[in-house]
Amino acid sequence: MSWSPRGLLPSRADVDLRPRTVRADLVAGVTVGIVALPLALAFGASAGVGPAPGLITAVVAGIVAAVFGGSRVQVSGPTGAMAVVLAPIVATHGPSAVPLVAILAGAIVLLAGATRLGRVVTFIPWPVVEGFTLGIATIIFLQQVPAAVGVHASVGGNPLVVAIDAVAHAGASLWWALGSVAVVAAVMLVLPRFAPGLPPSLVAVVLVTTVSQLADAPLARIGALPDSLPLPLLPTVDLGLLRALLGPAVAVAALAAIESLLSARVAAAMPTSGGAPDDDSRRYDPDRELVGQGLASIASGAFGGMPATGAIARTAVNVRAGAQTRLAALTHSVVILGVIYLATGAVSVIPLAALAGVLMVTATRMVSVAAVRAVMMSTRADALVLVVTAVITIAVDLIEAVQIGLLVAAFFTLRSVSRATSVHREPLPGPAQPGDEHIALYRLDGAMFFGAADRIGAQIRASADALVVVLRLSQLRLVDATGAHALAELVAALELSGVTVLVKGVQPQHLQLLTRVGVLDELRHEEHLFDDLAPALEHARSHVARSTAARSADTAEHQRAAS
Incomplete structure:
Protein backbone atom coordinates (compact mmCIF):
# COMPACT_ATOMS: atom_id res chain seq x y z
CA MET A 1 0.00 0.00 0.00
CA PHE A 412 2.76 -10.79 34.27
CA THR A 413 0.22 -10.69 31.44
CA LEU A 414 1.85 -13.67 29.74
CA ARG A 415 1.97 -15.51 33.04
CA SER A 416 -1.73 -14.87 33.59
CA VAL A 417 -2.61 -16.01 30.08
CA SER A 418 -0.40 -19.07 30.52
CA ARG A 419 -2.14 -19.99 33.77
CA ALA A 420 -5.53 -19.50 32.11
CA THR A 421 -4.47 -21.98 29.43
CA SER A 422 -5.34 -25.49 30.53
CA VAL A 423 -5.92 -29.04 29.35
CA HIS A 424 -8.71 -31.19 30.74
CA ARG A 425 -9.30 -34.91 30.30
CA GLU A 426 -13.02 -35.30 29.80
CA PRO A 427 -15.28 -38.35 30.07
CA LEU A 428 -16.64 -39.58 26.79
CA PRO A 429 -20.18 -38.33 26.21
CA GLY A 430 -23.14 -40.71 26.13
CA PRO A 431 -23.48 -44.27 27.47
CA ALA A 432 -20.23 -46.12 28.04
CA GLN A 433 -19.26 -48.66 25.41
CA PRO A 434 -16.76 -51.51 25.45
CA GLY A 435 -13.26 -50.20 24.77
CA ASP A 436 -13.93 -46.63 25.94
CA GLU A 437 -11.26 -47.06 28.59
CA HIS A 438 -8.72 -47.05 25.75
CA ILE A 439 -9.83 -43.62 24.47
CA ALA A 440 -8.56 -40.36 26.04
CA LEU A 441 -10.47 -37.16 25.25
CA TYR A 442 -8.59 -33.91 25.98
CA ARG A 443 -10.02 -30.39 25.74
CA LEU A 444 -7.51 -27.54 25.32
CA ASP A 445 -8.70 -24.15 26.61
CA GLY A 446 -7.21 -20.67 26.35
CA ALA A 447 -4.09 -20.00 24.30
CA MET A 448 -1.58 -22.43 22.91
CA PHE A 449 1.39 -20.07 22.79
CA PHE A 450 5.06 -20.02 23.72
CA GLY A 451 4.30 -19.40 27.40
CA ALA A 452 2.14 -22.53 27.80
CA ALA A 453 2.97 -24.91 24.95
CA ASP A 454 5.56 -27.10 26.72
CA ARG A 455 3.45 -27.42 29.88
CA ILE A 456 0.33 -28.45 27.95
CA GLY A 457 2.24 -30.99 25.87
CA ALA A 458 3.90 -32.49 28.94
CA GLN A 459 0.56 -32.88 30.72
CA ILE A 460 -0.97 -34.82 27.83
CA ARG A 461 2.07 -37.03 27.31
CA ALA A 462 2.24 -37.84 31.02
CA SER A 463 -1.40 -38.90 31.23
CA ALA A 464 -1.90 -40.49 27.81
CA ASP A 465 -2.43 -44.19 28.65
CA ALA A 466 -4.76 -44.98 25.76
CA LEU A 467 -4.81 -46.41 22.28
CA VAL A 468 -6.49 -43.31 20.85
CA VAL A 469 -6.15 -39.67 21.94
CA VAL A 470 -8.74 -37.17 20.78
CA LEU A 471 -7.65 -33.51 20.99
CA ARG A 472 -10.51 -30.99 21.14
CA LEU A 473 -9.14 -27.65 19.88
CA SER A 474 -12.39 -25.73 19.38
CA GLN A 475 -11.91 -23.79 22.66
CA LEU A 476 -8.44 -22.49 21.79
CA ARG A 477 -8.64 -18.71 21.35
CA LEU A 478 -5.01 -18.20 20.33
CA VAL A 479 -2.35 -20.34 18.69
CA ASP A 480 1.10 -19.01 17.82
CA ALA A 481 3.97 -20.66 15.95
CA THR A 482 5.51 -22.06 19.15
CA GLY A 483 2.18 -23.52 20.25
CA ALA A 484 1.57 -25.04 16.83
CA HIS A 485 5.08 -26.52 16.81
CA ALA A 486 4.49 -28.01 20.28
CA LEU A 487 1.26 -29.59 19.01
CA ALA A 488 3.15 -31.09 16.06
CA GLU A 489 5.78 -32.54 18.40
CA LEU A 490 3.05 -33.90 20.71
CA VAL A 491 1.23 -35.60 17.85
CA ALA A 492 4.49 -37.05 16.50
CA ALA A 493 5.52 -38.37 19.93
CA LEU A 494 2.14 -40.02 20.55
CA GLU A 495 2.01 -41.58 17.08
CA LEU A 496 5.59 -42.86 17.52
CA SER A 497 4.58 -44.57 20.76
CA GLY A 498 1.71 -46.34 18.99
CA VAL A 499 -1.09 -44.00 20.04
CA THR A 500 -3.44 -42.82 17.30
CA VAL A 501 -4.22 -39.11 17.47
CA LEU A 502 -7.48 -37.57 16.26
CA VAL A 503 -7.88 -33.80 16.08
CA LYS A 504 -11.31 -32.23 16.40
CA GLY A 505 -12.60 -28.66 16.00
CA VAL A 506 -9.69 -26.70 14.54
CA GLN A 507 -10.94 -23.11 14.12
CA PRO A 508 -10.63 -21.70 10.58
CA GLN A 509 -8.21 -18.94 11.67
CA HIS A 510 -5.86 -21.57 13.15
CA LEU A 511 -6.06 -24.17 10.39
CA GLN A 512 -3.58 -22.48 8.05
CA LEU A 513 -0.94 -22.11 10.79
CA LEU A 514 -1.33 -25.72 11.96
CA THR A 515 -1.01 -26.86 8.37
CA ARG A 516 2.12 -24.81 7.70
CA VAL A 517 3.85 -25.88 10.90
CA GLY A 518 3.13 -29.56 10.16
CA VAL A 519 0.61 -30.59 12.81
CA LEU A 520 -1.68 -32.23 10.26
CA ASP A 521 1.26 -33.96 8.52
CA GLU A 522 2.06 -35.79 11.76
CA LEU A 523 -1.40 -37.39 11.87
CA ARG A 524 -1.46 -41.01 10.72
CA HIS A 525 -4.10 -40.23 8.12
CA GLU A 526 -5.61 -37.06 6.70
CA GLU A 527 -9.05 -38.35 7.73
CA HIS A 528 -8.05 -38.02 11.38
CA LEU A 529 -9.10 -34.35 11.30
CA PHE A 530 -12.75 -33.84 12.32
CA ASP A 531 -15.17 -30.93 12.60
CA ASP A 532 -17.53 -32.63 15.09
CA LEU A 533 -16.99 -34.80 18.15
CA ALA A 534 -19.49 -37.54 17.31
CA PRO A 535 -17.76 -38.82 14.15
CA ALA A 536 -14.37 -38.47 15.88
CA LEU A 537 -15.49 -40.73 18.74
CA GLU A 538 -17.10 -43.16 16.30
CA HIS A 539 -13.80 -43.41 14.45
CA ALA A 540 -11.91 -43.78 17.75
CA ARG A 541 -14.18 -46.62 18.93
CA SER A 542 -13.85 -48.35 15.57
CA HIS A 543 -10.07 -48.07 15.77
CA VAL A 544 -10.03 -49.43 19.35
CA ALA A 545 -12.25 -52.34 18.31
CA ARG A 546 -9.91 -53.22 15.44
CA SER A 547 -6.83 -52.84 17.64
CA THR A 548 -8.37 -54.95 20.42
CA ALA A 549 -9.37 -57.64 17.94
CA ALA A 550 -5.90 -57.63 16.43
CA ARG A 551 -4.30 -57.90 19.87
CA SER A 552 -6.60 -60.78 20.81
CA ALA A 553 -5.71 -62.59 17.59
CA ASP A 554 -2.00 -62.04 18.24
CA THR A 555 -2.38 -63.34 21.80
CA ALA A 556 -4.19 -66.48 20.62
CA GLU A 557 -1.54 -67.10 17.97
CA HIS A 558 1.24 -66.82 20.55
CA GLN A 559 -0.60 -69.21 22.86
CA ARG A 560 -1.01 -71.79 20.07
CA ALA A 561 2.64 -71.44 19.14
CA ALA A 562 3.70 -71.87 22.75
CA SER A 563 1.60 -75.01 23.17
Missing part, protein backbone atom coordinates in the same frame (compact mmCIF):
# COMPACT_ATOMS: atom_id res chain seq x y z
CA SER A 2 1.43 3.36 -1.01
CA TRP A 3 1.87 6.12 1.53
CA SER A 4 -0.70 8.92 1.49
CA PRO A 5 -0.81 12.19 3.44
CA ARG A 6 -4.60 11.95 3.65
CA GLY A 7 -5.75 13.01 7.10
CA LEU A 8 -2.29 14.19 8.20
CA LEU A 9 -2.53 17.79 6.98
CA PRO A 10 -4.80 20.73 7.90
CA SER A 11 -8.17 20.92 6.16
CA ARG A 12 -11.20 23.21 5.95
CA ALA A 13 -12.86 21.18 8.71
CA ASP A 14 -10.28 22.61 11.15
CA VAL A 15 -11.70 26.13 10.79
CA ASP A 16 -14.87 26.98 12.71
CA LEU A 17 -15.44 30.71 13.13
CA ARG A 18 -19.02 30.75 14.36
CA PRO A 19 -19.65 33.51 16.93
CA ARG A 20 -20.40 31.06 19.73
CA THR A 21 -17.21 29.05 19.28
CA VAL A 22 -15.03 32.12 18.68
CA ARG A 23 -16.12 33.71 21.94
CA ALA A 24 -15.59 30.48 23.90
CA ASP A 25 -12.20 29.87 22.29
CA LEU A 26 -10.92 33.38 22.97
CA VAL A 27 -11.89 33.16 26.65
CA ALA A 28 -10.31 29.69 26.96
CA GLY A 29 -7.15 30.79 25.13
CA VAL A 30 -6.60 33.83 27.37
CA THR A 31 -7.18 31.67 30.44
CA VAL A 32 -4.67 29.04 29.33
CA GLY A 33 -2.14 31.69 28.28
CA ILE A 34 -2.19 33.23 31.74
CA VAL A 35 -1.82 29.80 33.35
CA ALA A 36 0.93 28.74 30.92
CA LEU A 37 3.10 31.85 31.35
CA PRO A 38 4.65 30.97 34.72
CA LEU A 39 4.88 27.31 33.72
CA ALA A 40 6.78 28.12 30.53
CA LEU A 41 9.23 30.24 32.50
CA ALA A 42 9.62 27.58 35.18
CA PHE A 43 10.09 24.62 32.86
CA GLY A 44 12.74 26.45 30.85
CA ALA A 45 14.65 27.29 34.03
CA SER A 46 14.18 23.74 35.36
CA ALA A 47 15.66 22.22 32.18
CA GLY A 48 18.76 24.38 32.60
CA VAL A 49 18.34 26.45 29.42
CA GLY A 50 16.77 29.48 31.13
CA PRO A 51 13.27 30.97 31.05
CA ALA A 52 13.56 32.53 27.55
CA PRO A 53 13.56 29.22 25.58
CA GLY A 54 10.53 28.19 27.62
CA LEU A 55 8.63 31.25 26.39
CA ILE A 56 9.81 30.71 22.80
CA THR A 57 8.66 27.10 22.89
CA ALA A 58 5.24 28.02 24.27
CA VAL A 59 4.73 30.53 21.43
CA VAL A 60 6.26 28.81 18.40
CA ALA A 61 5.43 25.20 19.20
CA GLY A 62 2.02 26.20 20.52
CA ILE A 63 1.09 27.82 17.20
CA VAL A 64 2.50 25.06 14.95
CA ALA A 65 0.94 22.21 16.96
CA ALA A 66 -2.42 24.00 17.06
CA VAL A 67 -2.44 24.24 13.26
CA PHE A 68 -1.00 20.84 12.33
CA GLY A 69 -1.85 18.66 15.37
CA GLY A 70 -4.51 15.99 15.51
CA SER A 71 -6.50 17.41 18.44
CA ARG A 72 -8.64 20.54 18.34
CA VAL A 73 -8.18 21.27 22.04
CA GLN A 74 -4.59 20.18 22.70
CA VAL A 75 -2.24 22.87 24.06
CA SER A 76 1.47 22.27 23.41
CA GLY A 77 4.66 23.72 24.81
CA PRO A 78 7.39 22.96 27.35
CA THR A 79 6.44 20.44 30.04
CA GLY A 80 7.84 19.18 33.31
CA ALA A 81 8.55 15.72 31.91
CA MET A 82 10.52 17.20 29.03
CA ALA A 83 12.47 19.43 31.43
CA VAL A 84 13.43 16.31 33.38
CA VAL A 85 14.78 14.63 30.23
CA LEU A 86 16.59 17.74 28.99
CA ALA A 87 18.38 18.51 32.27
CA PRO A 88 21.08 15.79 31.92
CA ILE A 89 21.51 16.67 28.21
CA VAL A 90 22.17 20.29 29.18
CA ALA A 91 24.58 19.17 31.90
CA THR A 92 26.56 17.07 29.40
CA HIS A 93 26.45 19.10 26.19
CA GLY A 94 25.41 22.59 27.31
CA PRO A 95 22.26 24.65 26.60
CA SER A 96 23.27 25.23 22.98
CA ALA A 97 22.62 21.55 22.22
CA VAL A 98 18.92 21.75 23.08
CA PRO A 99 17.70 23.37 19.81
CA LEU A 100 19.49 20.66 17.82
CA VAL A 101 17.93 17.98 20.03
CA ALA A 102 14.53 19.59 19.42
CA ILE A 103 15.00 19.43 15.64
CA LEU A 104 16.26 15.82 15.68
CA ALA A 105 13.50 14.65 18.03
CA GLY A 106 10.91 16.54 16.02
CA ALA A 107 12.01 14.81 12.84
CA ILE A 108 11.70 11.41 14.54
CA VAL A 109 8.21 12.18 15.86
CA LEU A 110 7.19 13.53 12.44
CA LEU A 111 8.38 10.30 10.81
CA ALA A 112 6.45 8.23 13.37
CA GLY A 113 3.27 10.11 12.53
CA ALA A 114 3.82 9.91 8.78
CA THR A 115 4.26 6.12 9.06
CA ARG A 116 1.01 5.81 11.08
CA LEU A 117 2.51 4.73 14.42
CA GLY A 118 0.22 6.94 16.50
CA ARG A 119 -1.93 4.15 17.91
CA VAL A 120 1.03 2.39 19.53
CA VAL A 121 0.45 4.42 22.71
CA THR A 122 -2.81 2.56 23.28
CA PHE A 123 -0.73 -0.51 24.15
CA ILE A 124 0.83 1.15 27.21
CA PRO A 125 -0.81 -0.39 30.30
CA TRP A 126 -2.51 1.81 32.88
CA PRO A 127 -0.12 0.89 35.76
CA VAL A 128 2.85 1.96 33.59
CA VAL A 129 1.20 5.31 32.84
CA GLU A 130 0.42 5.96 36.52
CA GLY A 131 3.90 4.89 37.65
CA PHE A 132 5.49 7.07 34.98
CA THR A 133 3.37 10.05 36.05
CA LEU A 134 4.17 9.49 39.72
CA GLY A 135 7.90 9.30 38.96
CA ILE A 136 7.87 12.45 36.83
CA ALA A 137 5.92 14.38 39.46
CA THR A 138 8.42 13.32 42.13
CA ILE A 139 11.37 14.41 39.99
CA ILE A 140 9.78 17.79 39.21
CA PHE A 141 9.16 18.36 42.93
CA LEU A 142 12.70 17.37 43.92
CA GLN A 143 14.23 19.57 41.22
CA GLN A 144 12.59 22.62 42.79
CA VAL A 145 14.04 22.02 46.25
CA PRO A 146 17.27 24.01 45.64
CA ALA A 147 15.33 27.12 44.53
CA ALA A 148 12.85 26.56 47.36
CA VAL A 149 15.66 26.79 49.95
CA GLY A 150 17.55 29.58 48.17
CA VAL A 151 20.47 27.52 46.85
CA HIS A 152 21.83 27.50 43.31
CA ALA A 153 22.28 23.93 42.08
CA SER A 154 23.71 22.62 38.84
CA VAL A 155 21.41 20.58 36.63
CA GLY A 156 21.95 16.99 35.57
CA GLY A 157 22.57 15.27 38.91
CA ASN A 158 20.25 12.79 40.57
CA PRO A 159 17.35 14.96 41.78
CA LEU A 160 17.12 13.27 45.18
CA VAL A 161 20.84 13.70 45.86
CA VAL A 162 20.78 17.31 44.63
CA ALA A 163 17.75 18.10 46.80
CA ILE A 164 19.34 16.65 49.95
CA ASP A 165 22.59 18.50 49.27
CA ALA A 166 20.68 21.76 48.74
CA VAL A 167 18.87 21.42 52.07
CA ALA A 168 22.17 20.72 53.80
CA HIS A 169 23.74 23.89 52.34
CA ALA A 170 20.82 26.29 52.67
CA GLY A 171 22.08 29.86 53.01
CA ALA A 172 20.95 33.20 54.41
CA SER A 173 18.00 33.48 52.02
CA LEU A 174 16.46 30.23 53.30
CA TRP A 175 13.48 31.78 55.07
CA TRP A 176 12.72 34.23 52.28
CA ALA A 177 12.77 31.38 49.76
CA LEU A 178 10.67 29.05 51.92
CA GLY A 179 8.22 31.86 52.64
CA SER A 180 7.84 32.59 48.93
CA VAL A 181 7.12 28.92 48.21
CA ALA A 182 4.63 28.74 51.07
CA VAL A 183 2.74 31.85 49.89
CA VAL A 184 2.59 30.57 46.31
CA ALA A 185 1.32 27.18 47.44
CA ALA A 186 -1.26 28.72 49.76
CA VAL A 187 -2.61 31.06 47.08
CA MET A 188 -2.78 28.29 44.47
CA LEU A 189 -4.63 25.98 46.84
CA VAL A 190 -6.98 28.49 48.48
CA LEU A 191 -7.75 31.11 45.82
CA PRO A 192 -9.84 28.82 43.56
CA ARG A 193 -12.32 28.32 46.41
CA PHE A 194 -13.03 32.03 46.78
CA ALA A 195 -12.31 33.41 43.30
CA PRO A 196 -12.50 30.58 40.75
CA GLY A 197 -12.31 33.06 37.86
CA LEU A 198 -8.78 34.22 38.73
CA PRO A 199 -5.66 32.30 37.57
CA PRO A 200 -4.15 31.21 40.91
CA SER A 201 -0.58 30.60 39.70
CA LEU A 202 -0.34 34.04 38.12
CA VAL A 203 -1.87 35.77 41.16
CA ALA A 204 0.56 33.93 43.43
CA VAL A 205 3.61 34.87 41.35
CA VAL A 206 2.53 38.53 41.10
CA LEU A 207 1.95 38.71 44.87
CA VAL A 208 5.32 37.20 45.80
CA THR A 209 7.16 39.31 43.20
CA THR A 210 5.58 42.52 44.47
CA VAL A 211 6.36 41.81 48.12
CA SER A 212 9.93 40.71 47.38
CA GLN A 213 10.55 43.87 45.34
CA LEU A 214 9.16 46.18 48.02
CA ALA A 215 11.15 44.42 50.73
CA ASP A 216 14.30 44.14 48.59
CA ALA A 217 14.42 40.44 49.48
CA PRO A 218 17.68 38.55 48.85
CA LEU A 219 16.14 36.18 46.31
CA ALA A 220 17.50 34.99 42.96
CA ARG A 221 15.49 36.40 40.03
CA ILE A 222 14.72 35.22 36.51
CA GLY A 223 16.85 37.97 35.01
CA ALA A 224 16.90 39.49 31.55
CA LEU A 225 14.57 38.08 28.92
CA PRO A 226 14.34 38.70 25.15
CA ASP A 227 11.87 41.41 24.20
CA SER A 228 11.17 39.79 20.82
CA LEU A 229 11.32 36.44 19.12
CA PRO A 230 14.67 35.65 17.51
CA LEU A 231 14.84 34.99 13.79
CA PRO A 232 14.72 31.31 12.87
CA LEU A 233 18.22 29.94 12.47
CA LEU A 234 19.29 26.34 12.14
CA PRO A 235 21.84 25.45 14.84
CA THR A 236 25.41 24.71 13.85
CA VAL A 237 25.72 21.00 13.15
CA ASP A 238 28.92 19.25 14.14
CA LEU A 239 29.06 15.62 13.01
CA GLY A 240 30.50 14.44 16.33
CA LEU A 241 27.88 16.35 18.32
CA LEU A 242 25.17 15.02 16.00
CA ARG A 243 26.20 11.44 16.73
CA ALA A 244 26.37 12.15 20.45
CA LEU A 245 22.89 13.70 20.49
CA LEU A 246 21.13 11.08 18.39
CA GLY A 247 20.52 8.76 21.36
CA PRO A 248 19.15 11.53 23.61
CA ALA A 249 17.03 12.75 20.68
CA VAL A 250 15.40 9.32 20.38
CA ALA A 251 14.58 9.40 24.10
CA VAL A 252 13.15 12.92 23.78
CA ALA A 253 11.11 11.87 20.74
CA ALA A 254 9.70 8.86 22.58
CA LEU A 255 8.70 11.03 25.52
CA ALA A 256 7.18 13.69 23.24
CA ALA A 257 5.09 11.09 21.41
CA ILE A 258 3.92 9.31 24.56
CA GLU A 259 3.10 12.46 26.51
CA SER A 260 1.32 14.15 23.59
CA LEU A 261 -0.84 11.15 22.75
CA LEU A 262 -1.69 10.52 26.39
CA SER A 263 -2.67 14.17 26.77
CA ALA A 264 -4.91 14.03 23.68
CA ARG A 265 -6.48 10.80 24.92
CA VAL A 266 -7.17 12.30 28.35
CA ALA A 267 -8.71 15.40 26.73
CA ALA A 268 -10.94 13.23 24.53
CA ALA A 269 -12.40 11.56 27.62
CA MET A 270 -12.82 14.66 29.78
CA PRO A 271 -16.46 15.56 30.55
CA THR A 272 -17.90 18.89 29.51
CA SER A 273 -20.04 21.05 31.75
CA GLY A 274 -22.94 18.84 30.69
CA GLY A 275 -21.15 15.78 32.04
CA ALA A 276 -20.21 13.97 28.80
CA PRO A 277 -17.40 14.34 26.31
CA ASP A 278 -18.14 16.45 23.23
CA ASP A 279 -17.20 13.92 20.54
CA ASP A 280 -17.14 16.50 17.75
CA SER A 281 -14.60 18.87 19.32
CA ARG A 282 -12.64 16.31 21.35
CA ARG A 283 -12.04 13.63 18.74
CA TYR A 284 -8.37 13.34 17.77
CA ASP A 285 -6.20 11.65 15.16
CA PRO A 286 -3.10 10.11 16.83
CA ASP A 287 -1.07 10.00 13.60
CA ARG A 288 -1.77 13.63 12.73
CA GLU A 289 -1.04 14.56 16.35
CA LEU A 290 2.46 13.12 16.00
CA VAL A 291 2.95 14.98 12.72
CA GLY A 292 1.91 18.23 14.41
CA GLN A 293 4.11 17.69 17.46
CA GLY A 294 7.07 16.78 15.27
CA LEU A 295 6.70 19.96 13.22
CA ALA A 296 6.24 21.95 16.46
CA SER A 297 9.55 20.72 17.91
CA ILE A 298 11.37 21.36 14.64
CA ALA A 299 10.02 24.92 14.50
CA SER A 300 10.81 25.49 18.18
CA GLY A 301 14.40 24.31 17.67
CA ALA A 302 14.78 26.60 14.69
CA PHE A 303 13.88 29.58 16.89
CA GLY A 304 16.23 28.42 19.69
CA GLY A 305 13.55 26.79 21.80
CA MET A 306 13.03 23.40 23.46
CA PRO A 307 11.35 20.18 22.29
CA ALA A 308 7.59 20.47 22.71
CA THR A 309 4.84 18.08 23.72
CA GLY A 310 1.16 18.18 24.36
CA ALA A 311 0.76 19.48 27.92
CA ILE A 312 -1.79 17.55 29.97
CA ALA A 313 -2.30 20.28 32.59
CA ARG A 314 -2.76 23.13 30.09
CA THR A 315 -4.94 21.01 27.81
CA ALA A 316 -7.17 20.19 30.77
CA VAL A 317 -7.47 23.90 31.61
CA ASN A 318 -8.32 24.59 27.97
CA VAL A 319 -11.10 22.00 27.94
CA ARG A 320 -12.54 23.10 31.27
CA ALA A 321 -12.52 26.73 30.07
CA GLY A 322 -14.81 25.77 27.19
CA ALA A 323 -12.46 25.48 24.20
CA GLN A 324 -14.11 24.18 21.03
CA THR A 325 -11.56 24.64 18.24
CA ARG A 326 -7.88 25.24 17.54
CA LEU A 327 -8.38 28.98 17.96
CA ALA A 328 -8.09 28.56 21.75
CA ALA A 329 -4.56 27.08 21.56
CA LEU A 330 -3.55 29.77 19.05
CA THR A 331 -4.86 32.47 21.40
CA HIS A 332 -2.84 31.00 24.28
CA SER A 333 0.35 31.44 22.24
CA VAL A 334 -0.57 34.97 21.22
CA VAL A 335 -1.07 35.92 24.89
CA ILE A 336 2.45 34.70 25.74
CA LEU A 337 3.82 36.45 22.64
CA GLY A 338 2.30 39.70 23.92
CA VAL A 339 4.17 39.25 27.20
CA ILE A 340 7.45 38.82 25.32
CA TYR A 341 7.00 42.09 23.43
CA LEU A 342 5.32 44.14 26.15
CA ALA A 343 6.17 42.87 29.64
CA THR A 344 9.62 41.28 29.82
CA GLY A 345 10.79 43.90 32.31
CA ALA A 346 8.15 42.90 34.83
CA VAL A 347 8.75 39.20 34.25
CA SER A 348 12.53 39.49 34.74
CA VAL A 349 12.19 40.33 38.46
CA ILE A 350 10.10 37.23 39.34
CA PRO A 351 11.90 35.27 42.10
CA LEU A 352 12.97 31.75 41.15
CA ALA A 353 11.50 30.57 44.45
CA ALA A 354 8.06 31.69 43.26
CA LEU A 355 8.38 29.57 40.13
CA ALA A 356 9.59 26.69 42.30
CA GLY A 357 6.41 26.98 44.33
CA VAL A 358 4.29 26.90 41.16
CA LEU A 359 6.04 23.75 39.96
CA MET A 360 5.83 22.04 43.35
CA VAL A 361 2.08 22.51 43.44
CA THR A 362 1.81 21.47 39.79
CA ALA A 363 3.80 18.31 40.52
CA THR A 364 1.54 17.28 43.39
CA ARG A 365 -1.52 17.84 41.21
CA MET A 366 -0.10 15.65 38.45
CA VAL A 367 -0.63 12.58 40.60
CA SER A 368 -4.13 11.17 40.94
CA VAL A 369 -4.17 9.65 44.43
CA ALA A 370 -7.38 7.79 43.61
CA ALA A 371 -5.85 6.27 40.47
CA VAL A 372 -2.66 5.22 42.28
CA ARG A 373 -4.70 3.72 45.10
CA ALA A 374 -6.88 1.85 42.60
CA VAL A 375 -3.84 0.33 40.89
CA MET A 376 -2.17 -0.59 44.18
CA MET A 377 -5.34 -2.35 45.37
CA SER A 378 -6.10 -4.13 42.09
CA THR A 379 -3.57 -6.96 41.80
CA ARG A 380 -0.07 -7.57 43.11
CA ALA A 381 1.27 -7.67 39.57
CA ASP A 382 -0.21 -4.27 38.65
CA ALA A 383 1.00 -2.76 41.92
CA LEU A 384 4.52 -4.05 41.25
CA VAL A 385 4.46 -2.63 37.70
CA LEU A 386 3.50 0.81 39.05
CA VAL A 387 6.17 0.77 41.76
CA VAL A 388 8.92 -0.48 39.43
CA THR A 389 8.08 2.13 36.79
CA ALA A 390 8.00 4.95 39.34
CA VAL A 391 11.25 3.93 41.04
CA ILE A 392 13.17 3.54 37.77
CA THR A 393 11.79 6.87 36.55
CA ILE A 394 13.18 8.59 39.65
CA ALA A 395 16.42 6.66 40.03
CA VAL A 396 17.48 5.87 36.46
CA ASP A 397 15.77 7.21 33.36
CA LEU A 398 12.29 8.06 32.07
CA ILE A 399 12.42 6.09 28.83
CA GLU A 400 14.05 3.07 30.47
CA ALA A 401 11.30 3.22 33.07
CA VAL A 402 8.62 2.92 30.39
CA GLN A 403 10.53 0.12 28.66
CA ILE A 404 11.07 -1.88 31.84
CA GLY A 405 7.52 -1.17 32.99
CA LEU A 406 6.22 -2.57 29.70
CA LEU A 407 8.44 -5.66 30.06
CA VAL A 408 7.28 -6.33 33.62
CA ALA A 409 3.64 -5.79 32.63
CA ALA A 410 4.08 -8.10 29.63
CA PHE A 411 5.66 -10.77 31.83
